[in-house]
Amino acid sequence: MTFLADGxxxxxCRELAELVPLPSPCTPADLAQAVAEMxxxxxxxxxxxxxxxVEISGECLRTDSGFVLRYPHGSxxxxxxxxxxxxxxxxxxxxxxxxxxxxxxxxxxxxxxLPDLQLAHETWVLYRCSLPELDEEPEREAxxxxxxLVERIALAAARAAPQSGAGRVARLVQRSRARRTRDDQ
Numbered sequence: 001m002t003f004l005a006d007g008x009x010x011x012x013c014r015e016l017a018e019l020v021p022l023p024s025p026c027t028p029a030d031l032a033q034a035v036a037e038m039x040x041x042x043x044x045x046x047x048x049x050x051x052x053x054v055e056i057s058g059e060c061l062r063t064d065s066g067f068v069l070r071y072p073h074g075s076x077x078x079x080x081x082x083x084x085x086x087x088x089x090x091x092x093x094x095x096x097x098x099x100x101x102x103x104x105x106x107x108x109x110x111x112x113x114l115p116d117l118q119l120a121h122e123t124w125v126l127y128r129c130s131l132p133e134l135d136e137e138p139e140r141e142a143x144x145x146x147x148x149l150v151e152r153i154a155l156a157a158a159r160a161a162p163q164s165g166a167g168r169v170a171r172l173v174q175r176s177r178a179r180r181t182r183d184d185q
Contacts, residue, residue: 013141016092017148024160026153027077028084032069035088042066043091045084047073058083062096082150089145095138 020038023030029045036043048058048070057079058071071083090096 009141010144013089013093013144014148017089017145017152020088020092020149020152022149022152022156024156026081026156028071028080031081031084031149031153032088035092036066039091041091043088044068046070058087060087060090060096067091067096078150081153082146085149085153086142086146088149089142090138092145093138093141095142 020031021034023034026034032043032045035041042065044066046068048056057075058069061068061070069084069087071080071087073080075083
């Protein structure tokens with residue numbers, strides 16, 4: 001049984017998540033660092049400004065030196081980890097694409113001439129939110145990669161501390177996986 005009607009997309013997202021070497025324990029910063037090292041990227045975590053409200057829980061910005069992932073630092077640890085994993089899913093899936101030299105030069109010119117409009121200039125940024133006008137496919141893919149990463153983190157935490165809350169959650173996940181496997185047969 002798959003989560004999506006498109007089993008190929010789900011399998012691709014799961015395999016991508018499986019490639020990430022997970023540190024233990026794994027915080028949002030640890031996860032971002034693991035992906036950065038795996039890909040040879042510079043990834044910086046930053047706090048998401050309150051002015052975005054509840055519709056946006058995270059965003060990923062491409063800069064000249066790498067990527068900036070923003071999420072509410074004051075959020076619950078599981079929410080923060082889930083948000084960062086989702087944004088990393090966008091990066092791993094290539095949703096931000098490559099910048100051409102001319103677009104980088106234009107970006108520098110806009111930043112130099114209109115520094116207060118930098119956030120407005122970043123309107124192309126993909127971010128996790130509930131706005132219906134966004135393309136759903138990249139969000140669904142990033143959510144799958146992020147969910148598979150968080151699932152792996154929870155299972156690793158459960159193995160490290162089987163009597164903890166994470167251990168109980170991981171046992172539920174394992175039972176659910178076994179049930180899905182039986183249903184597929």
